[in-house]
Every structure is written in C-alpha cells, then in structure tokens.
Amino acid sequence: MDTHEPTRDPSLTIRSLVKAYRPGQPVLKNIDLTLAASGVTAIIGPSGTGKSTLIRCINRLVDPTSGEIWFEGENLVALSSARLRLVRRRIGMVFQEYNLVERLPVIENILTGRLGYVPFWRVWLRRFPAEDIERAFELLDAVGLGSDFATRRADQLSGGQRQRVGIARALMQQPRLLLADEPTSSLDPRTSVEIMDLLGALAEREKVPVIINIHNVELARRCAGRIIGMAQGAIVFDGAPDALDDARLATIYGGEGWLQ
Amino acid sequence: MTAAATTPPPRWVRFTPLQRLGRFATYLVTVAAVVWSLKTIEIIPEFLYDAPEQTLDLFRRMWPFDWSYYPKAIHAALIETFHIATLGTLLSLVVAVPFAVLGARNVTRVPALNWLANFVFVASRSVNSLIWALLFVAIFGPGALAGTLAIACRSIGFVGKLLSEALEEARPGPVEALTALGAPGPHVLLKGYWPQIEPGFWSVTLLRWDINIRESSVLGLVGAGGIGVALDAALSNLYWDQAGLILAIILVVVLVVEVLTSTLRRRII
C-alpha cells in the first residue's frame, strides 16, 4: 500500500509550539521543527526537559497550549476529537513501559493496532479480517518473535520481547509516522541496542519516519540520522550525529563534569 | 543520630497531636457508647435466666426433623430461592456495568455522570434487601418477582461500586496506547479496560452471588418468595421440627455455595 518514494516533503511541521501545564510555567517554549518524511530523528536531553511532552503533543495525548502541528496537510492542534482519531490511526507510538494489554495474547495485542479500522462486533468476537491476521503474523516474524509467541499472554514475556510486540502493534497501524517515547529506558543495555536496531531497520523497511525520545546519547548516535538536543523546553541543538561534540553535549546537559 | 550533630535531630513523630487526640476521643466515645447502651437497653432478666432451658426446649422441638415436609414444600421453595439469588445477581449486572462505566472518573470524564452513578450506588446500598423486598411486594404483590427485584436492587450498588473502583485502578498505559492509535471509545473499553478488570468482575459477581443466596433465604419472611416463605409458615404454626429442617437445609446450601464460590474465585485470581 505504502509504496511512495521517500521525498524531501516535510512529513511533520511544528510551529511555535508551547505547552504549559501550569499557566506561566511553559514546559515547551516555542518549538519550531520540521521533519523529513523518512529517517530516524532522535530527541535527546536531560529528564524533565519536555521531550516526552513534545512527542505527546504530536498525537495529542497532551494538548498543546498554543502553536501548530502540521501533519499531512492538517493542523492537528485544531482537529475535533473525531478527526483527531482518524489522524491518530496513522501515527504509531511505542512506549517506555510497552503499554501492552497484559492479559491478552501477543497476536491480539498486535491486532489491536487495527482497532481504529475494525468494527466493534469483530473486535468483540475476535473476528479480525484475515488480511490483518496475516499481517500480524508477518510482523511477529519481522520483530523476531515468530509464530510460537502468538498465543502467549503478553504478561509472560520479558521486557525486550514486550517491546518487540509494542513495535509490531505500532507497525500494524501501517503508520505514516512513528513516535517512540523512551522505548529502551526500561531495558538492559544489550536489549536496548537490539530494540533500537530493530526499530531502525523496520522503519526503513516500512518507509516510515521515526521520532525517538532517548536518554542514551550513544544509542541516539548509533541509530539516528538527525539529532535534536533539548534543554529547558527549547531546542538547543539540531544536526547530524557527527556534529554532536562534547561542547554541544555540554549545552544540552549543562556543565561538563558528568562527562568524565 | 550522630554525637557530632550540633543541632538536635528532628524527632520523628508518628502521629500529629490532633491525630492522637482523635484516637483518644474515639476510645473514649466507644467506651461511653457501650456503657450507655448497656445501661439503657431493655433487657428482662427473667427471660435471661430462662434462656438455657428455652434453648434446650427449642432443640428438643426441632429434633427429629419432619422430613416429610421437604418434598411437600421445602424443595420448590429452595429452588425458588436459588432462582431469586441467581436471577437477581444477573439482573444487577445488567444495570451495574453501565453505571460502573459512568462512575469511573478515568473513563467517564463528566463529573455530573460520575455523581449520578455514585448516587445510584449509594441509594442501592443504603437500603437493606429486606426493605427493597417490602417495596416490591407492595408494588407487584408477594412472590419471587419481588424477591428477585429486591436482590437485584440491593446488588447494583455493591457490584457497581466495586467495578467502578476496579476501572479506576486499571493501569492507564494500555488505555493510553489504544487511544494513541485511534481506537474509538467502545473499542478502548473492550480491549483496554475489560481485559484488566475481567478477573475482578467474575470475582465480584461470584462474591455477590454467594451473599445473595444467603440474603434471599430471608426474603420470604416479608413475602418475597423463596425458602423464607416456608420458614415463615413453619414458625407461625410453631412447627419447630419443620423450621429446624429448613434451617439445616439453608445452612448446608449456604456452606456448599460458599465453598464453591471461594474455590472458583481462587481459580480466577
């Protein structure tokens, strides 16, 4: 279905985005950002700097205070909730805590990625369309789990396995944009690398642009084609991984002592 | 903590003075209430001296049971009790589930609806099932229908409140994930919330069914059907051998149901 060539067209444009949970104390201060329709973009920065808020503003899990978010010709900030739901179907999201429905089998967790499309009675009776089931199994293979895992309950999986299911669920949406909010922060270092590599490879295969919030600078360098550094609610660095030297890191994270 | 500390370490106090005062007041009020009740409650001592003899007499009159009464009247009444409890529980679920959804503040974000649901729960719970039974007997006449409705009305609050709390305690993560991928509200309820509260749902249902079996055994005393009707008849005729048999049967049924439901509930959880 999604066979378009990666183009230079911007996939996502954010204009003067502000979010203040409490009036007068903005967490995001006037963010301007344009993302290409392909490639992995990593957002790095200290905790509490608004990375997560920024990513959640994009699919409006958090409602922005002001500003515009343009995605495929629509300003998401201005959408009604019904229209928003339709747009959300095209934006996949991977979470730090995986957010799987624990008591459902793996395959059903992946199939929930189609929940925006499948009518209620089909979901109720678990009669998902055959092509969806086909794709779910295909994705189960693609994330490296294999069909043996299909009927296992999600709460029987390890953290890394759960995140693989989380990725499969997001891709099940056939998203036009993939958001990942600290996808590796609950995982051990080795699994983190595996998950990031998987995410990068699948994003390329599915030709979907990815925005990742990430703590780990090394992982960001390894996987992303573009890195955005945030500090205190503003973008302080935007460039290729190579350009991210110690001096730049110091502006992002403040001070140098921690580097040694 | 250390001898070198120049300022005295802040003393950790378990309770604020107000809390301690509150506790002390509670003890005091409790004792006062008990003393007051003991002094003013009307107890006729002659009756009390007589009690052991009366009790013995009671058991002598009960035994041997009048087994012939079972096929005549008890069996049908027992089945009716079972119907009242079970049907009442099922009926209460039908009403309680939608109200539980309305009452859960994380699911329904309309305070007025939350309030409405909680009002229904409180109204249902604060009226005893015997009183509900009186009400429905007055409306629909004596019989199992009144009993069933009474059990249902009393159970709505119990089941609804517990389900509502279960919904509020559901992990928000999966729900957030389903919302983020554009699932409509009913779908989120079905696949985000329901799998999380399902064990609790069955557990609460079984628990209430167990309670309802017990409660439905007395509804007959006010004419709302079931084995209580047979008990009432035996008592008003002073047929203690029949009454004894009925009590024994209620005892057995309740114990069997309790063992059954607690086994099932352990399996679910």
Added chain:
Amino acid sequence: MSASARVRHADPFPPHWGGRALKLLVVVYALYAASTLDVTWSRFVSGLGNGAVFIARMFPPQTAPDKLQLLYEGTLESLQIAILATFFGVLLSLPLGFLAARNLMPRPVVWVARAFIALCRSLHPVIVAILFVKAVGFGALAGALALVVASLGFISKLFGEAIEEIDMKPVEAARAAGGSFLGVTIMAVLPQVAARFIGFASYQFDSNLRNSTMVGIVGGGGIGAPLFTAYQRFDYDFVLTILITVIALVLATEALTGRLRRLFQ
C-alpha cells in the same frame, strides 16, 4: 475458513467451546428462571398502578409526635443493639480469630474454630434472631445476640486471616526469648494486626447497624418492628419517615467510620 482461502497460520483465536456452552447455559437458565417468576404484562401494568398508589401514600412523611416518639425509641434501640453487638462481637472475635490462625494453632483447633466461624456466618442475622427470640424472648437482647453471632462470623474470619499474614520473625524471637503464649501474643502478634482489626470492627459496626434495623421484623428489637407494623397497616407515610431516618443514620455512620479508619491507618 473455506479450503480455498489462503490461510498460512492456524486460527489464532480457536473457538472456545467450553466457554460458549457455559454462556449458552447461563442464558437458557436465565430465560427459564425468569419464566418461573410469572412476569406478565397485566401484572406489570397493575404493578405500576400499585407503585403509584404506594408512593402517593408515602407523601407527606408522617410526623405526628406519637409516631416520632416511636421512631426515636426504635432508632435509639437499633443503635444500642449495633453498639453492643459490635463491642461483644469484637471482644469474642479476638480469641476466636487466634484459634483460627494456622500459623499459631495446631490443626485440629483451627478446624474446629473455622467450622464454628463458618456456622456463625452462614445464617442470615435475621434468621439467627428468630432463634434468639425463642431462646431469650422478644426484645433488643435477641437482636443484639443475633448480631454478635454475625460479627463473630465475619470478624474472626478476617482477623484469623490477618494473623496468618503477619511476619513470623518477631513471633519466633519472642518465643525464643521464652515468652509465654500470652506474652508472645501481646508483644509480637497484636501490634501487627491492631490497625486492621480496628478497620474490621468499624466495617462490622456499619453492617450491624444496617441489620439492627431489620431484626425487629422477627421480634429482635429496634426500629424494624415499628417499620414492619406500619408497613402491614399500610401506614406508608410512617414507613417513609422511618426509611429516611434509617438511611440518614446509616450514611452518617458510614461517613464517620470512614473517617475513623483514616485516623487509625
């Protein structure tokens, strides 16, 4: 589905025949049981009429001084029944709960204690009240005794379970130090369960108060007797007065015990 369909994988959601049979069974049962209730249209319609009359006769609530005096005495007696039943029920639950705790008592003792507890819990308080009315005569004492039995059934069970969940290390330490059984209990067991025990007791008070308004139906004292009499005499306006009082009392008490529980958390 059909043989021609290109199905690479087994159906991930195979039909759950046991579950379907169970659901079908419940539906069939519900329909059958409902059919025995004799629900007819005419009954429903006449029910609506009766309901309207019933509610019309309830208003305005009865406030004649002699009735209010009756209400006052009955309510006070219900309150006294609940207080005494909870106090003595809780007091007796202490030893019974210990006897029912598997980690402190030998098996046979536990079994006997649990059987007794189950017995206390299995009969509805109103039925137990019938027996006590026969044993000690009409009046508040019978009602209070019935509720003592009910309290025993619930509190000792919960208390026994609470004791089973305690940390055994202090108990063993106290035992090793040569403490007597009573000493071990007071020093190592009670502190661990005291807070929860107060919680159980306050819940039981709520429950006892609800039931103390009902035992009067069978002669166990309290507001239940005037309520039932008024009902049988079709004095529905007085019924409403009593109901409002009872509900207000129950709700007020619940709010109070709720605060108490927070205080003793």
